[in-house]
Amino acid sequence: MLKEWYEIKGGHRLEGTVTISGAKNAAVAIIPAAVLAGETCVLENLPHIQDVQCLKEILEELGVTVDYTDGDCMRIDSRTLTNTKALSEAVSSMRASYYLLGALLGRFHEVELALPGGCVIGARPIDQHLKGMRALGAHVELDCERNIVRAKAERLIGAEIYFDVVSVGATINVMLAACMAEGNTVLCNVAKEPHVVDVANFLNMMGASVKGAGTDMIRISGRPRLHGCGYAIIPDQIETGTFMIASAATMGDVIIKNVIPTHMEAISAKLMESGARVIEGDDGRDFYLRVIMNERPRPINVKTLPYPGFPTDLQQPMMAYLCAAAGVATINETIFENRFNHVKELRRMGASISLKDNNTAKVKGIPALRGADIYATDLRAGASLIVAGLAASGTTNVHNIHFIDRGYEYLDKKLTGLGAQILRKEK
Numbered sequence: 345m346l347k348e349w350y351e352i353k354g355g356h357r358l359e360g361t362v363t364i365s366g367a368k369n370a371a372v373a374i375i376p377a378a379v380l381a382g383e384t385c386v387l388e389n390l391p392h393i394q395d396v397q398c399l400k401e402i403l404e405e406l407g408v409t410v411d412y413t414d415g416d417c418m419r420i421d422s423r424t425l426t427n428t429k430a431l432s433e434a435v436s437s438m439r440a441s442y443y444l445l446g447a448l449l450g451r452f453h454e455v456e457l458a459l460p461g462g463c464v465i466g467a468r469p470i471d472q473h474l475k476g477m478r479a480l481g482a483h484v485e486l487d488c489e490r491n492i493v494r495a496k497a498e499r500l501i502g503a504e505i506y507f508d509v510v511s512v513g514a515t516i517n518v519m520l521a522a523c524m525a526e527g528n529t530v531l532c533n534v535a536k537e538p539h540v541v542d543v544a545n546f547l548n549m550m551g552a553s554v555k556g557a558g559t560d561m562i563r564i565s566g567r568p569r570l571h572g573c574g575y576a577i578i579p580d581q582i583e584t585g586t587f588m589i590a591s592a593a594t595m596g597d598v599i600i601k602n603v604i605p606t607h608m609e610a611i612s613a614k615l616m617e618s619g620a621r622v623i624e625g626d627d628g629r630d631f632y633l634r635v636i637m638n639e640r641p642r643p644i645n646v647k648t649l650p651y652p653g654f655p656t657d658l659q660q661p662m663m664a665y666l667c668a669a670a671g672v673a674t675i676n677e678t679i680f681e682n683r684f685n686h687v688k689e690l691r692r693m694g695a696s697i698s699l700k701d702n703n704t705a706k707v708k709g710i711p712a713l714r715g716a717d718i719y720a721t722d723l724r725a726g727a728s729l730i731v732a733g734l735a736a737s738g739t740t741n742v743h744n745i746h747f748i749d750r751g752y753e754y755l756d757k758k759l760t761g762l763g764a765q766i767l768r769k770e771k
């Protein structure tokens with residue numbers, strides 16, 4: 345198999361304008377949600393990323409007609425969908441395919457789904473998703489040997505469901521199924537992330553009745569049928585944050601267009617605390633954020649929290665930035681265990697980071713990281729290493745970039761447009 349990596353010649357200030365793509369985490373939920381309609385949905389502002397491509401293939405395997413040739417627009421005609429068994433390798437290869445659980449259960453009252461690879465009940469469980477489906481009246485069975493979940497219901501009936509943890513995935517998945525349940529559903533202690541709201545807006549465009557998304561409680565009145573619609577996906581909060589951090593990390597001056605500034609408040613606040621200037625603006629067509637940095641970052645404390653707190657997906661890029669802080673910064677990860685795989689790689693670049701209890705990192709800033717060969721272990725770790733490579737002196741080779749392709753559209757092209765020296769290489 346061809347090996348691809350990014351070669352980055354670091355130490356160049358990022359300057360200029362970059363436009364943000366559609367939100368990955370909204371897209372990967374809205375594409376499966378579109379099959380609830382049993383008609384045609386046209387989705388716009390989709391990012392060109394591996395996860396979207398993978399979902400297209402999964403829907404086609406199920407018999408859905410998908411037209412995805414026209415720029416960032418996908419036409420999904422699910423009238424032809426007959427197969428409720430999503431068991432292929434493509435399904436288990438991507439986590440977000442679990443949204444087919446709610447979507448197929450909602451529309452067909454039965455589904456068989458291959459689960460995301462690895463141990464399901466381990467580090468990233470889906471117990472809250474299953475609890476929600478059961479509360480709606482589904483019989484849910486886990487086949488741990490084959491790593492498959494089966495759910496079936498005579499009738500889906502609205503219920504009051506309290507989530508034990510705030511989970512983006514469980515909130516969205518149960519919302520999908522509940523849209524077509526009989527009667528009313530109340531979801532308590534739900535996630536409030538921008539993409540939860542985006543999915544709710546999309547469902548409402550299909551004729552669903554979802555109220556309260558963006559607060560702690562979502563109320564849903566079930567509908568027997570939903571209809572097709574057109575919908576444009578919101579800009580990507582995490583891609584925006586990654587460019588904001590990359591600008592600051594390279595002592596840059598970058599205007600980031602097609603953003604929703606309110607989604608970025610936690611990141612803007614932390615960057616400003618570290619000494620960056622963050623300016624919000626509106627050029628008459630788009631909202632933008634401009635991030636300017638002229639000094640080594642001040643050491644700050646960052647704690648990841650559910651929205652509107654600081655997103656865990658930006659913890660890793662933020663750590664790369666803070667490697668050059670003028671003092672000791674602290675990062676506390678409260679959402680996921682073991683989300684410090686990037687630390688080993690940053691250390692190869694000279695970073696001084698100590699870990700405590702696998703959830704707290706103390707980053708003792710050094711004047712600059714130095715180029716090295718480093719390996720992405722997941723999507724956001726990959727983004728972190730890109731930020732590190734851009735800021736470092738010398739040449740950095742970031743390997744395993746298939747992880748980055750899952751979630752960042754044209755990352756190298758966008759960075760090149762800002763003056764970065766980054767090349768996609770293969771052998």
Ligand code: UD1
Nearest residue numbers: 369440467468469470471472473509511512513657679680
């Ligand atoms: C989503 C995002 C991911 C982001 C994460 C947290 C998508 C496609 N992915 O992932 O980028 O990092 O939110 O913002 O939107 N949990 C349980 N039981 C469950 C579900 C979750 O205990 O049934 C726990 C998880 O282990 C984790 C926490 O809840 O500790 C939050 O996870 P969750 O919000 O569900 O993350 P994802 O939806 O997987």
